[in-house]
Amino acid sequence: MSDHKIVFTGTTGAGKTTAIAAISDTPPVMTDVPSTDPSTGKPMTTVGLDFGQVRLDSGEQVRLFGTPGQVRFDFLWRILARNAIGVVVLIDNSRPDPLADMATYLDAFRAELDVMACVVGVGRTEQHASPTIDDFVDALAARGLVLPVLPVDVRQRDDVLMLLDTLLAQIEASNAE
Ligand SMILES: Nc1nc2c(ncn2[C@@H]2O[C@H](COP(=O)(O)OP(=O)(O)O)[C@@H](O)[C@H]2O)c(=O)[nH]1
Ligand SMILES: [Mg+2]
Structure with a gap:
């Protein structure tokens, strides 16, 4: 791992x-501003990017974007992903078509996924059990991808x-190969 940068992506x-x-x-750097789009149901939205840092138990410093x-802004996604070691795709399972959301981000990062680790985190699964984790795994398999899918509360x-x-x-597993 020469560069410890991880990108978080997913719908607003x-x-x-x-x-x-x-x-x-460190206090996260956020660029949220009042949303002009009432359909998102959120008072604030991210126009730029988020930045944080975490030191792992191993002592490694990881930068989070x-x-x-x-x-x-999808052109920015790939700029951010340059030199990243991995990407976390966050899914909001309360949205109309979470599997299509996942596909959007997998498409956007298609080239990066050849060289980068990726995990899928599915949020709001307690109130929205469908699609299930297995549904996400199946959708990934249909694309020829084997990636971890975890339920998360961010x-x-x-x-x-x-x-x-x-x-x-x-x-680590891919480095050991
Ligand atoms: N009730 C509930 N709220 C959640 C859950 N997961 C995330 N949230 C909320 O969803 C919002 C996510 O907003 P934000 O982090 O700004 O999303 P971003 O646009 O991807 O940066 C926050 O207000 C979270 O507290 C969940 O499992 N249950
Ligand atoms: Mg945000």
């Missing part, structure tokens, strides 16, 4: 800002750390 409201704030050792959610530090650990385990 999926929890990128919350996840980074939950684990960052959150992408702007809106698809119109407000819980331990859940976000679990996502990170899963991602890092993937990287």
